[in-house]
Amino acid sequence: MSVKKVRVFLKDRTYDIVIGRRVLKEGRSLLRSLALGHDAIVITNPTLHKLYKETIKDIFRNCASSMRIELVPDSERAKSFQVLTGLLDRIAKFDKNRRIFIAAFGGGVIGDLAGFTAAIYKRGVPYIQIPTTLLAQVDSAIGGKVAVDLPIAKNLAGAFYQPRIVLSDTSVLGTLPDRQIRNGLAEVIKYAVIKDPWLFQFLENNRDRLLGLDEAALESIVYRCSVIKAKVVASDEFDNKGVRVILNYGHTIGHAIESACGYSTRYNHGEAIAVGMVTAARMALMLGLIKRHDELRIESLIRYYGLPTLIKGLKLSLIYNAYLHDKKFIRAKNRLVLPTKIGSVKVVEGISDAIVKRAITERMVRGG
Ligand code: NAD
Numbered sequence: 001m002s003v004k005k006v007r008v009f010l011k012d013r014t015y016d017i018v019i020g021r022r023v024l025k026e027g028r029s030l031l032r033s034l035a036l037g038h039d040a041i042v043i044t045n046p047t048l049h050k051l052y053k054e055t056i057k058d059i060f061r062n063c064a065s066s067m068r069i070e071l072v073p074d075s076e077r078a079k080s081f082q083v084l085t086g087l088l089d090r091i092a093k094f095d096k097n098r099r100i101f102i103a104a105f106g107g108g109v110i111g112d113l114a115g116f117t118a119a120i121y122k123r124g125v126p127y128i129q130i131p132t133t134l135l136a137q138v139d140s141a142i143g144g145k146v147a148v149d150l151p152i153a154k155n156l157a158g159a160f161y162q163p164r165i166v167l168s169d170t171s172v173l174g175t176l177p178d179r180q181i182r183n184g185l186a187e188v189i190k191y192a193v194i195k196d197p198w199l200f201q202f203l204e205n206n207r208d209r210l211l212g213l214d215e216a217a218l219e220s221i222v223y224r225c226s227v228i229k230a231k232v233v234a235s236d237e238f239d240n241k242g243v244r245v246i247l248n249y250g251h252t253i254g255h256a257i258e259s260a261c262g263y264s265t266r267y268n269h270g271e272a273i274a275v276g277m278v279t280a281a282r283m284a285l286m287l288g289l290i291k292r293h294d295e296l297r298i299e300s301l302i303r304y305y306g307l308p309t310l311i312k313g314l315k316l317s318l319i320y321n322a323y324l325h326d327k328k329f330i331r332a333k334n335r336l337v338l339p340t341k342i343g344s345v346k347v348v349e350g351i352s353d354a355i356v357k358r359a360i361t362e363r364m365v366r367g368g
């Protein structure tokens, strides 16, 4: 079995990301060696439970004295205070006052919710990430950003709380719907643009393998992205040194699009940031930061993976108002991550409203 390990170096919070096919089988011994606690709470949703009930039982059979599965709704709705408090109540009732730990078994929604639950229950209990979407394996399960949403915006109540291990088993990606694979590939394209020309070329040359769920190809991209994310997080764990912000390439306009359509399924996260990445590349072109050839390569790759590059059915005013509420504004000045060439970005502050509006407008489908 091919297993790769990537270490996230964070002093006493250092942990490994273990990547490969059938990692979950090996996971049992890895978890035993971590001695996480006696009682495991596995947070997942009904879709995953139906598919992986036996796998979950197998993982925890020998590494916890007891295991309880907690099901939460399957959608962004699970990242709410209502779901969180229900979960905390049930965990407290189950807690036998021995050592308890939490496992997130799911995509980014489960990972963010389970991580935040672990961060605040008894002021912090150990937790592990078992990401089951491509997006979660390449991004959300790594780095300790955990949160729930508030009605006014996504991820507004959260914490930095690192998992004890991330088990990225690429074989579970085989049951993901095609739209979810593309959703994750948008984040992979993000990594390629911000840091990795080799990955960019790999994506250009291996579309059919990746969309056909070739396990070796998937493993390569999960590994490559995990290495990048681990390095970025190790240099700026708390996102206050101007390093981690580069992971937000495409996210400013992307989040505005998600918010403008009320986080409906019209645009999932990856689809929204796909448009956001193209829009940011166009802003970079307008500011003379990137060559036309590279800007076109970014747009072509996004389109090549069947991801949207245009905004349909939304008004400029809705997107613009949502953009004004972005968390990345600093002292009322905008701050965007713009590409300068393939594999390199620049954080630019105070971009004029005219440029932002023009770049968004150019992406809008007339009459939409
Ligand atoms: P998701 O968690 O909603 O999962 C997408 C869908 O796939 C769900 O319906 C889920 O049930 C299903 N699913 C998951 N794994 C499956 C599998 N193996 N087989 C079949 N179906 C499966 O969506 P996501 O895209 O993984 O995550 C999005 C969330 O991640 C958002 O809430 C976003 O804010 C968050 N996020 C967090 C970070 C971070 O750093 N913490 C980074 C990026 C995104």
Ligand code: GLY
Binding pocket: 139, 140, 142, 143, 145, 239, 244, 247, 248
């Ligand atoms: N996904 C952005 C971050 O982890 O900082």
